[in-house]
Amino acid sequence: MTAMVKAEGVHKSFGAVQVLKGIDLEVAPREVFCLIGPSGSGKSTFLRCINHLEKINSGRLYVDGELVGYRQKGDKLYELKDREVAAKRRDIGMVFQRFNLFPHMTAVENVMEAPVQVKGESKAVARERALKLLDRVGLSDKAGNYPSQLSGGQQQRVAIARALAMEPKLMLFDEPTSALDPELVGDVLDVMRGLAEDGTTMVALTHAMGFAREVGDSVVFMDDGVVVESGHPREVLTNPRHERTKSFLSKVL
Numbered sequence: 001m002t003a004m005v006k007a008e009g010v011h012k013s014f015g016a017v018q019v020l021k022g023i024d025l026e027v028a029p030r031e032v033f034c035l036i037g038p039s040g041s042g043k044s045t046f047l048r049c050i051n052h053l054e055k056i057n058s059g060r061l062y063v064d065g066e067l068v069g070y071r072q073k074g075d076k077l078y079e080l081k082d083r084e085v086a087a088k089r090r091d092i093g094m095v096f097q098r099f100n101l102f103p104h105m106t107a108v109e110n111v112m113e114a115p116v117q118v119k120g121e122s123k124a125v126a127r128e129r130a131l132k133l134l135d136r137v138g139l140s141d142k143a144g145n146y147p148s149q150l151s152g153g154q155q156q157r158v159a160i161a162r163a164l165a166m167e168p169k170l171m172l173f174d175e176p177t178s179a180l181d182p183e184l185v186g187d188v189l190d191v192m193r194g195l196a197e198d199g200t201t202m203v204a205l206t207h208a209m210g211f212a213r214e215v216g217d218s219v220v221f222m223d224d225g226v227v228v229e230s231g232h233p234r235e236v237l238t239n240p241r242h243e244r245t246k247s248f249l250s251k252v253l
């Protein structure tokens with residue numbers, strides 16, 4: 001079976017600062033893959049490399065069997081054109097800590113926007129799907145609300161619906177609950193749990209250890225640009241083998 005994400009020796013520097021120091025990992029289709037680690041360890045950078053918002057310096061990164069951002073001919077790599085990168089990025093949904101909804105559009109318009117603008121879908125078809133997706137994230141009664149009329153947790157659920165509207169084969173979450181008031185976190189995690197049950201392939205950076213333990217198929221602990229330890233959530237979160245993992249978990253649990 002082709003991995004949904006495969007990283008081989010991925011290195012990334014910003015100037016002289018090496019942020020990713022050889023990341024190897026594999027995410028299987030339908031897997032919920034949770035990436036944890038201290039702030040500054042390179043988690044967001046790695047996530048951004050997956051959809052080519054950042055270029056890697058060396059190594060190989062594949063999504064669904066295809067190189068991210070490049071075409072390989074013989075031993076040589078050729079960078080894809082912006083248009084080709086954009087086309088591939090459409091298959092990858094991304095949800096950020098800050099939801100970045102369009103403020104002048106209602107919830108349903110936010111969710112319809114990309115299918116209409118990018119895929120050229122008819123508004124009627126896009127609206128119908130958008131309403132179904134808003135229902136799926138528990139917001140069917142908020143379709144006509146503007147972002148300013150929604151709580152942070154509701155905005156984040158609209159952002160998830162918006163990402164799903166492009167029918168991505170992979171969903172990336174960069175700490176989707178860390179900007180939310182504690183009482184709003186649960187609803188967003190419930191939506192992610194529902195996606196997991198439906199077989200959505202997800203890579204989630206999260207501080208929500210309960211979510212990682214209950215929903216995750218694997219947990220990877222990253223520190224200082226390397227994968228320190230990975231495995232089933234039960235092993236990594238309950239019986240960590242490495243001191244660095246133990247020390248991190250003792251601070252967050």
Ligand SMILES: Nc1ncnc2c1ncn2[C@@H]1O[C@H](COP(=O)(O)OP(=O)(O)O)[C@@H](O)[C@H]1O
Nearest residue numbers: 014017019037038039040041042043044045046
């Ligand atoms: N665009 C950038 N330019 C320079 N340094 C960056 C950039 N993005 C991230 N970094 C640095 O890379 C390191 C890892 O950051 P990041 O991937 O955001 O970590 P994490 O998500 O684990 O907190 C940090 O030291 C950060 O300052």
Ligand SMILES: [Mg+2]
Nearest residue numbers: 043044045174
């Ligand atoms: Mg980050």
